[in-house]
Amino acid sequence: MDFRSYPDREALAMGLADELAGALKNCLLVHDHASFCVPGGSSPGDTFSILSGVDLDWKRVHVFLNDERWVPEGHARSNTTLLKTTLLTDKAERAVLVPMVNDADTPEDGIPALEQGFGPELPISVLLLGMGGDMHTASLFPGADRLEQAMSSNAPVLVPMRADGAGEPRVTLSRRVLAGAMETHVLIMGEEKRAVLEKARRLDPMEAPIAAFLKDATVHWAP
Numbered sequence: 001m002d003f004r005s006y007p008d009r010e011a012l013a014m015g016l017a018d019e020l021a022g023a024l025k026n027c028l029l030v031h032d033h034a035s036f037c038v039p040g041g042s043s044p045g046d047t048f049s050i051l052s053g054v055d056l057d058w059k060r061v062h063v064f065l066n067d068e069r070w071v072p073e074g075h076a077r078s079n080t081t082l083l084k085t086t087l088l089t090d091k092a093e094r095a096v097l098v099p100m101v102n103d104a105d106t107p108e109d110g111i112p113a114l115e116q117g118f119g120p121e122l123p124i125s126v127l128l129l130g131m132g133g134d135m136h137t138a139s140l141f142p143g144a145d146r147l148e149q150a151m152s153s154n155a156p157v158l159v160p161m162r163a164d165g166a167g168e169p170r171v172t173l174s175r176r177v178l179a180g181a182m183e184t185h186v187l188i189m190g191e192e193k194r195a196v197l198e199k200a201r202r203l204d205p206m207e208a209p210i211a212a213f214l215k216d217a218t219v220h221w222a223p
């Protein structure tokens, strides 16, 4: 694991946006498109805003979430809405969004149609992950109902997930798909998450799902 510490959150957003843009540009030099997989939640907003103004051949960048809360677009907890308002604006408006939610009643009902969109997107070219205080990443929550399936080596691309800490039902990319990314970055902020991440490194991924992705990752942190 490579750990990068920034003096403050503004420097982190600028440094991380620069790093992600560089990785996407490199990928586009040799591939016809780049698959860019990003977290929802509150941490990446500033990074996304900076990235959206970067000069890049965005129409060849395919963006999708690590995971989504099963709520309609426009809902206050919709990661898709967050993505559309922070990343997919300005120059990045031309990027292609691969949907992670549809209007089915449950993730189980919606997943078959969603999975079809992921065929051309794997392996992920550039992966950004967040982490919760309980060591979850994407919607791989410790103790979640289908964690074992989602962490297994023959897991499907998408897994429905319900967990006490999750709020609403979720859909998440499985460990197999996330761990197959060509390049992985992790974004965390604050002393508490830094300590949690250190602890996670010593635990089994079933207890600390973020641990499954740290070995080859670059972690970006600011106080």
Ligand SMILES: O=C(O)[C@H](O)[C@@H](O)[C@H](O)[C@H](O)COP(=O)(O)O
Pocket (backbone or CB within 6 Å): 039, 040, 041, 042, 043, 044, 066, 067, 068, 069, 079, 129, 130, 131, 132, 136, 137, 138, 139
């Ligand atoms: O939909 C989600 O909740 C995310 O994809 C999730 O995995 C997130 O990255 C972490 O929970 C950290 O969230 P914060 O950035 O809000 O702390």
